[in-house]
Amino acid sequence: MTTTTTDRYARSKELFAAAQEVIPGGVNSPVRAFRGVGGSPIFFARGTGSHVEDVDGNNYIDYVLSWGPLLLGHSHPAVIQAVNEQLTRGSSFGAPTELETELAKLVINLIPSVEQVRFVSSGTEATMSALRLARAYTKREKIVKFVGCYHGHADMLLVQAGSGVITLGLPDSPGVPAATASDTLTVEYNDVAGVTEIFRQYGEQIAAVIVEPIAANMGFVVPEPGFLQTLRELTTANGALLIIDEVMTGFRAAPGGAQVHWGVEPDLTCLGKVIGGGLPVGAYAGKKAIMQTVAPAGPMYQAGTLSGNPLAMAAGIAMLRTAFEAPEGETTLFERAVARTQNLADGIRSLSEETGVPLQVGNIGTMFGFYFLKEPGVKVRSYAEAKEYVDAARYSKFFWAMCERGVYMAPSQFEAGFLSSAHDSVDIAVTLTACREAFLAARG
Known part of the structure; x- marks a missing residue:
């Protein structure tokens, strides 16, 4: 269950209660219901660049990006x-x-x-x-x-x-x-x-x-x-x-x-x-x-x-x-986003070793993902192995710890993450600092 305070997500909880009266489960796509991480879903109000703001005024660096389409970030x-x-x-x-x-x-x-x-x-x-x-x-x-x-x-x-x-x-x-x-x-x-x-x-x-x-x-x-x-x-x-x-x-x-x-x-x-x-x-x-x-x-x-x-x-x-598209000799916005994605994935790998939290981390292009593993040394290559090896409960703790630190990742262990050209080096640094603290919180 969520470790967040009532006040931080009060408006989101009100809206979710109202939505459940008129929408099945309160959402129009199941993963939005936050069943994979516990608690009530966060309702969002606006997005600009690499950031989103929820209806309670909380601001987050966004790695969901509408599940992928916002390659340039929000409101480009x-x-x-x-x-x-x-x-x-x-x-x-x-x-x-x-x-x-x-x-x-x-x-x-x-x-x-x-x-x-x-x-x-x-x-x-x-x-x-x-x-x-x-x-x-x-x-x-x-x-x-x-x-x-x-x-x-x-x-x-x-x-x-x-x-x-x-x-x-x-x-x-x-x-x-x-x-x-x-x-x-x-x-x-x-x-x-x-x-x-x-x-x-x-x-x-x-x-x-x-x-x-x-x-x-x-x-x-x-x-x-x-x-x-x-x-x-x-x-x-x-x-x-x-x-x-x-x-x-x-x-x-x-x-x-x-x-x-x-x-x-x-x-x-x-x-x-x-x-x-x-x-x-x-x-x-x-x-x-x-x-x-x-x-x-x-x-x-x-x-x-x-x-x-x-x-x-x-x-x-x-x-x-x-x-x-970019002028000859210059890097494209996509190429810059790829470099930032690599920096983020490399940082998460290092933090896994530093904190002793076993992870499987992957990244290709502007996509990334990581599993919390029940034990070190195993590798997820299929759905059967994901069910056997993945620690979804630990991911839930991590998810809410990241939200409290201003970073929004997928509300499910079984989803990929995305970067946009709007994510900059400051976003990556803030995210990795939050990850270190959240890994330690999830480890306990």
């Missing part, structure tokens, strides 16, 4: 200007705009495997549509996903899902038809032998493998050497598609996504978060020969009134250009 002037200018022209037309083509070209230029893009309104829509496309293209039914990887809340994907499901300790969701779940084959993340056996048994029935290149919905688990490459080899050999879900890692792990970082070229890529600049957006993208199966070019139907809406497109264009 370029994004605000782009959205305001578009808002004066119209918020939605339900018709094509030039902005859609412009953002699609930016995505294609950044991600080498992508030749065409279809915009949707969420990451769930992106993964759901990509799998429907894979089935339509291959004329097969079964998909392979990895235990603990979360790809949105479509029925066929709520089988052995991660993130909020892990945090809340829920079983596979009620309401998912058994017939739907029967076509979803699951295997532990990083289990090369297991996925190879699945292909041996079902190879001719498998339409696609979908994978998080970093398992960032069960904490922060990176692929073991050769794991992603094996998926590429197995899908190619068996006529299945490889779908890399970069909703979290796209433009975060690297400008071209985690697929570029690890040198694996998928058939389809799912995107979200950053490409909307903080507004609701998603996309699925890939080879033109496959994407041409999507209506109206082909027979596979998918539609959405707000897909490619001009506000999200304008925000996404501003976000990507500002983050990745």
